[in-house]
Amino acid sequence: MMTNLFSQFETPQMFGTKMTLITLLIPLMLIPQPTHHLNTSRTCTLTKWALKEITKHLMMPASKNGLKWAPLLTSLFLMLLTFNIVGMFPYTFTPTTQLSVNMALALPLWLGTVLTGLRMQPTKSMAHLLPEGTPTLLIPALIIIESISLLIRPIALGVRLTANLTAGHLLLQLISTATLTTIKMAPTLFLLPTTLLILLMILEFAVAIILAYVFTLLTCLYLQEST
Template sequence: MALNFFDQFMSPVYLGIPLITLALTLPWILFPKSSTRWLKNRFMTLQDWFLARFTQQMFQPVNPTGHKWALLLATLMTFLLALNMLGLLPYTFTPTTQLSLNMAMAVPLWLSTVIIGMRNQPTLALAHLLPEGTPVMLIPVLIVIETISLFIRPLALGVRLTANLTAGHLLIQLIATASFVLAPTMPAVAISTTMLLLLLTLLEVAVAMIQAYVFVLLLSLYLQENV
């Protein structure tokens, strides 16, 4: 029975064809496209306002050199937000619960920020490995520690997104199963468990939005260090 709880995190396959590609392309179909009309509809106006506010807040502390990443990170934020939110619907699949997908996004983007720092300002990029004023005896140890922390960053990005979404989905399914099982024997407990399930669902909606924002925010911080 316990193994069935984890079946929801398996990539769905139909007639031997993996459906994760459909899950990744579906969010782009739902977003409204720009039109040639002078006046936009409410949803398009809200979408443009959200993207403008997000880009302004995200890139305000970043040097003008790094503003070239605005389109990429804004697109990534919208994509992750859509995937996380759609994954909360019944009979859907959340691709961001797959560590392989999250690492495929985290590693190239993190590596790009490191390469930009090494190419444009190698002295400043390497200076992050050794804080100023470090005692001579601690220099080798700190260099090793900072190097390890540098290479752990993409792993932390991918694992954080995967673990938070996986834990939330699993907890929702456990509580929903408990409510269904307790309904015939203990209706009062089942009702209270259902109320807890509704509150947890609202919390999971907030987690889905926050984790998408945190993923992009950390990438912008890594970019800020290297531009």
Template sequence: MNENLFTSFTTPTMIGLPIVVIIIMFPSIFFPSPNRLVNNRLISIQQWLVQLMSKQMLSIHNNKGQIWALMLMSLILFIGSTNLLGLLPHSFTPTTQLSMNLGMAIPLWAGTVLTGLRHKTKASLAHFLPQGTPVLLIPMLVIIETISLFIQPMALAVRLTANITAGHLLIHLIGGATLALMNISTTTALITFIILILLTILEFAVALIQAYVFTLLVSLYLHDNT
């Protein structure tokens, strides 16, 4: 039976019911809650990484922007752990779904924009019209800046979806090619298998990098509006 190339991206079901909510909540199990912390190396490494990321992302923010610290740290941990768990065999990666990524990007983007309109109304509206613009170009620039503003959440979601989906497809294709070449040429199959291992290592890096890029862009949008 021929398997569809995009079968791994379909939402899994159990007894006819989608279990994507359970899958989305699953990564939180790996992060201990404060009331059951035990001093060990794993928790110490987690705390060190969280402090390092928060220090790097929040160093450019003022007091109003630093209020979002918990949101930003939760976001990068959620996306990163979800991407990594999606690399396990017979698993499902929720971040390959554009609808879910839009569900994260649009509220975060809207929150930063509304924050800017509330605290920096004049500065936020000034972005639509750079200083010194000729009168004839004012309508065109306002339209272009408005479109670029509303396209930001789409760019966030599409970037994450495309990178994660492309990596999964490459692993699927090269893995299938390796199995097909085993009966034809052992040497060629060995070469493709080495490429598959290297690509898998790269996907682990991409999973973490995309989580960082998504959160960093949200942080930059927040910095522009606080």
């Protein structure tokens, strides 16, 4: 039983040891694994088709050189999608509500796109810091502004994912608590909060999918600028 609204975001522990790593690995086991048999099942065939379509859609903004990142970005999308959706069920833990987990994903990916740009197209990458045709007096200020905009990208990625999921889970907790209270105190009025809770659940499932897509798509857009 939760003692407060924020106890659902606490990292689960067992025998005094934090179970973050296990909670990160368990959802990945739910993804069907491909087999080496000639006659594959319908599930594997459907999974391969879905992976192909997802990869094609995610890599649309990327250049030819950025296609090397396709397996990584597709895996990232599936991982975030699995974490977000599994965390919607009762008695589960959502790793992506932890800012540390999201920043651990955002920082290396952002740094990888920056280093890729500096290695493959250093001139083009540095040119993003100073738009063409900038007046001479504005050059120092624009360089500072563009540098801050570049450095804040991983923070924006991590905070956006954390804030949206946290707000959604808190709202679900409040509405579910109100629904249980209404059923106990006024059983005849339970239909309204129950309907609201169901609609909110559907919305949160959609938000979980959209957030995984936005995180991956923004990473792909950063990669496009670098390649």
